[in-house]
Amino acid sequence: MLLSINQATPMLGEQTPQNSKAIPLVKLDTSTGEVKSMGKVYISVQLVRKDIAEGRLNNGSGRNQPNRFPKLPKPVGRLKWWKFWNPFYVLNECLGPQLARQCLCCLLILILILCLIFVFPQVSNYVTVVTSLAPPIK
Numbered sequence: 059m060l061l062s063i064n065q066a067t068p069m070l071g072e073q074t075p076q077n078s079k080a081i082p083l084v085k086l087d088t089s090t091g092e093v094k095s096m097g098k099v100y101i102s103v104q105l106v107r108k109d110i111a112e113g114r115l116n117n118g119s120g121r122n123q124p125n126r127f128p129k130l131p132k133p134v135g136r137l138k139w140w141k142f143w144n145p146f147y148v149l150n151e152c153l154g155p156q157l158a159r160q161c162l163c164c165l166l167i168l169i170l171i172l173c174l175i176f177v178f179p180q181v182s183n184y185v186t187v188v189t190s191l192a193p194p195i196k
Contacts, residue, residue: 078102 078100
């Protein structure tokens with residue numbers, strides 16, 4: 059019997075999938091010669107007769123119909139292209155929420171400093187003009 063994708067893939071903290079074997083993924087650090095674990099992949103292989111494979115197990119390409127054996131879920135976590143006009147969304151998606159907030163805070167502080175640099179001389183000139191126009195009180 060074929061397993062659906064939900065039964066074949068474990069969620070975090072759940073048991074390993076039925077009839078599967080864990081294959082470790084490793085990476086060799088060439089500078090230190092150390093092998094680092096990068097996780098594991100669960101693999102299961104099923105042999106079926108040719109008549110069953112050609113008849114019942116026909117699938118569409120990707121998630122196209124018929125979507126079965128195993129049923130492929132819709133992808134999660136993809137970028138929403140229609141929101142790319144919003145620079146805050148792009149910054150949040152590219153950098154992550156915490157780093158995006160830090161960048162926005164730095165940008166706001168920089169804008170505030172630039173406003174003070176360009177506005178303060180104008181305000182001081184305005185105050186000087188107003189005080190020089192008023193006659194001194196005796």
